[in-house]
Amino acid sequence: MELLKQSFELLEKRELAPKVNLYKVRAPQVARARKAGQFVIIRVCEGSERIPLTIADADPVAGTVTLVVQEVGSTTARMAQVKVGERFADLLGPLGAPTHVAKIGTVVCVGGGIGIAPVHPIAQALKAAGNRVIGVLAARNTGLLFFRDEMRKACDEVRVWTDDGSEGKKGLATDAIKEIQAEVGQIAEVVAIGPVPMMKFVSKLTKELGIKTQVSLNPVMVDGTGMCGGCRVSVDGKSKFVCVDGPEFDGHQVDFDELSRRQAIYKEDERRAMERLVKEVR
Numbered sequence: 001m002e003l004l005k006q007s008f009e010l011l012e013k014r015e016l017a018p019k020v021n022l023y024k025v026r027a028p029q030v031a032r033a034r035k036a037g038q039f040v041i042i043r044v045c046e047g048s049e050r051i052p053l054t055i056a057d058a059d060p061v062a063g064t065v066t067l068v069v070q071e072v073g074s075t076t077a078r079m080a081q082v083k084v085g086e087r088f089a090d091l092l093g094p095l096g097a098p099t100h101v102a103k104i105g106t107v108v109c110v111g112g113g114i115g116i117a118p119v120h121p122i123a124q125a126l127k128a129a130g131n132r133v134i135g136v137l138a139a140r141n142t143g144l145l146f147f148r149d150e151m152r153k154a155c156d157e158v159r160v161w162t163d164d165g166s167e168g169k170k171g172l173a174t175d176a177i178k179e180i181q182a183e184v185g186q187i188a189e190v191v192a193i194g195p196v197p198m199m200k201f202v203s204k205l206t207k208e209l210g211i212k213t214q215v216s217l218n219p220v221m222v223d224g225t226g227m228c229g230g231c232r233v234s235v236d237g238k239s240k241f242v243c244v245d246g247p248e249f250d251g252h253q254v255d256f257d258e259l260s261r262r263q264a265i266y267k268e269d270e271r272r273a274m275e276r277l278v279k280e281v282r
Contacts, residue, residue, distance in 0.1 A: 028063030040093030112194020203251030
């Protein structure tokens, strides 16, 4: 009972970028058990929606997990209202298959926008396994970049690319991969996490270049057990459930167009939920 009272307390909260917040939450059992690539499902309060969030970092000694969340809907907006010292209703995890980690050579870890957070623990694990890890931070502009210091610790080298050239080089994640490929000659694997279009075009490029590529998907998810079917995706022509079969998949086999269509299904419902939230807080 004492453990339950201590769990899920918000210990630290800070803004990393506009509408992007870091949450450090007390969750000792999750912190001890988690591995790179895994996620949790959180309910902000009783009766709220369940949302999947990749674990950006964890401290098993302190018993904390770190989540990085972008406000994109009513639930994440409600989460942003939680104050340090308050508790989340529940936090379930770690869920999902861990990242396959082995010593394979030079690995490029691409984090696009909010995808910088989930690629961080994967870069940590790949470097710890003896790989040369090159991190790529990609965003529309410098104001949307974060975790620069964390990624520099996790990687052997970090390169920054922005769409408008406001920090690092001007260009897209695909430009970064082309540059690195030209310099190092052989990339053993690319790990790409970020917006669906970014993962789609990174995977398209690496397929042409013959580079193995893993992507991490984050579709709508409810129960985290594969029962609800909400997170169904098509991989190599077969139905897979992100919560139990993923979240990581071979990027060359994911049907990104279908994934984009499924993610758009709930836009109208999300708009109405935001309207209700705005009325509640007035």
